[in-house]
Amino acid sequence: MWSEPQPFVVSVSVKTRGCDGYPDEDSDESYNLSVSEGQAVLRSVTVWGALRGLESFSQLVYQDDYGSVSIIVDFPRFAFRGLLLDTSRHYLPLHAILKTLDAMAYSKFNVFHWHIVDDPSFPYQSRTFPDLSNKGAFHPFTHVYTQSDVMRVIEHARMRGIRVIPEFDSPGHTQSWGKGQPNLLTPCYKGDVPSGSFGPVDPTVDTTYKFMESLLKEVKFVFPDSYVHLGGDEVSFACWQSNPNVRTFMEKMGFGKDFTKLESFYMERTSIVWQDVFDYHERVRLLPDTVLEIWKGETYQAELSRMTKAGHRVLLSAPWYINHISYGQDWRNSYAVQPQNFSGTEEQKKLVIGGEVAMWGEYVDATNLNPRLWPRACAAAERLWSDEEKTLNADLAFPRLEKFRCELLRRGIQAEPLFVGHCKHEYDGL
């Protein structure tokens, strides 16, 4: 006898409105999921929590052919779980970025840190300063992100509960900016004469700050997240030092020979510009002296102690530079990171708001991005979402991650193997 199959119903119940909004740093991503025979009930506070719950549900369905009774109560350990892509060292076609967002959602990443421009190229097509990409991109038509490309990324991300934080790194890392914006960068000198090459942004002239104001005004308009990343690191002082106008300015300001003071001066003025440009009406709470920092270093635990002791909120990315490849199962190194394992008080540890996996682009483009990102980034994804005590053992995580990798393949993500073995359905392409 053949009987009609009963539909399996998943009912989703969300407490607060917010379908038309954007996720932010305070979004509640918790959810309850209970699965029983013939039905599942998913409850969450926000739509973002519902997305996380649906992802978990989809992973349960794959595992259990017969659907056993399960009850899941879930929420992320850290609110900021990010992934950085670098589209300046190599241009990444739009579909590569969108695919990355898809895969991020499968691992519950919720921040896309878009390191969109840097020294080698400026692919961001600015409406205010079209020459920036016209002269600064690898190619003004084929290697740019139009305004509509950017909007697509933002909406694709929003649909997956992912915030998009763009980074316009300055005053260093700006070689490509100078191509389309003459007089922005500091001319370097050889003795008394300009050498022809350029250094960081020129912090001594008003035109610089007027430019930054206009640019950041546009950025604020284009990117809905309340955060933008202004970079501010790895500034080489040699060029500033060589320029007589800069030296004069240093004296005038009483900076002496300390160029870090000049750099701070630039960053402060730039950030004040950002603050002015920022539209307050969405955010009530703003603490003027709170700083979020991501940093890189061998001794990141010491840095964590120091920064949180000084009261700063921090993000960890130092041990998660997965552009650094090596032979073997290096996902285990990412997995072993313990973001709150540093000497400090409970209050200090609360200041760690999350972390980020970084895929810098020196050796990465669309030919190798996906296998290099996945499933290695998944190790940090679990570290940032799950309870640490329950997930300390990498050997126990291995079989789960192995299965998850095959699932990623099935979903069309070109995730590389962890070790010898096979998936039911192997990757079909090149």
Next chain:
Amino acid sequence: MYCLLKCAPLILAVAVCHGWLFGDFVRKQELNEISLWPIPQKFQSSAVAFKLSPASFQIVHAKQSSAGPSCSILENAFRRYFEYVFGDLKSRKKVYDSDLVELQVWITSADPECDGYPSLQTDESYELSVDEPSAVLKAANAWGALRGLETFSQLVYEDDYGANNINKTEISDFPRFAHRGILLDSSRHFLPLKVILANLEAMAMNKFNVFHWHIVDDQSFPYMSRTFPDLSQKGAYHPFTHVYTPSDVKMVIEFARMRGIRVIPEFDTPGHTRSWGNGIKDLLTPCYSGSSPSGTFGPVNPILNSSYDFMTEFFKEISTVFPDAYIHLGGDEVDFSCWKSNPDIQKFMVQQGFGTDYSKLESFYVQRLLDIVAATKKGYMVWQEVFDNGVKLKDDTVVEVWMGNKMEEELQNVTGAGFTTILSAPWYLDYISYGQDWQRYYKVEPLNFPGTDAQKKLVIGGEACLWGEYVDATNLTPRLWPRASAVAERLWSDKSVTDVGNAYNRLAQHRCRMVKRGIPAEPLFVGHCRQEYMGL
């Protein structure tokens, strides 16, 4: 390093690792710069440029050529290289005059070898003369013509108006080494046919001429044997979806032949055989825990006649399936602990007077295996341990040196004993690391070992190996290319071609060319290609 910023809560500072070390090699690339890879032995180019129009240019057989339309290798290649040069149909709409009307391909030997297979003795030399109205490519046989066609396609470039150009050029070329191989491992991970074929295509672009197919190993046995179907039925990851059928194997062999690439299969024994035991009862040695079997198995059991009967039947089949004159028999990394634990083997050791020297038992097996394979009229290749353990090898045996430790000494010993050898030790491309490691592969000089000229002549080439523990179709192609290209030039071009800076510029362009032709070769460093990789 961090940036202390006491300001609005919206600042995030990040530290970035900048590629300072490799800044020297990022030079502004001339778009029209010749980007030959590997660089020919003799190459002369002038500034005189000729236009090439897809509407009127043709690749044809020269009147005097011994090959004609019946030569499928050349017919196939003419079409392939026409497409490489002129791109897809869309970009062929441009209409302009052609200075160059044709490329004539002239096979000079009486036998063009169109219906044969390439071998170690194949003459791959060619001469290319580019002048208007006809360019001429001369080669002794079809294999040399294939090499010349690849070079010809690399000479064509697009000018500022999008028209195809080629400069007046004279080239005389031949490979420095005759054995230029790539090893792929389809046991640790199954490799779908598509990926194998795409990489054969990429090999041809780099003038590689040997595909060393490490087809089976401990983890899985995907080779479908007609004589012993249980081998893949019980030993493959999946008996239907993760196997190479006889027709799959034929396809690989023919696809390779069309590109002048030899296919040398490796059936590695007596170690690396765990998956063989699933399908053949009593083939592997049962390990013992004290006086009773532990349930696990070790290398092939060398004391049973059935093992040798099996090998005889099995290699009879292999010798008919694979047309190349050589089969690789492995012989590496044999773990003695299982043999040592087995009482029957212990008895055998005493009987044979081997004492406690298990390498003697290993050699006993290998010797018999080599004799079995020799009877099939094939030559064999072996890993260096077989030589190191003193096994008696046929004169034409090729010994593959793979151990990084004491590499020069090994080369000296092997060639000193009169055996031809190939080098793969410095070219294990599965050992990935951060940065431009292609330079390390490029800098290897295979003949840098103490020895006479006669000895050095015995080094017939090398292989770039991509072992499969961490590699499958998802990451194979970008991991292999363009890193293997560094090995390609080292094995083809003259010993004096060592300038890494010049190599960088050419290789970066060659890489973009591979991407344009559909091979997802990863970037060398910061930069871009006119046409980025569009597949995902």
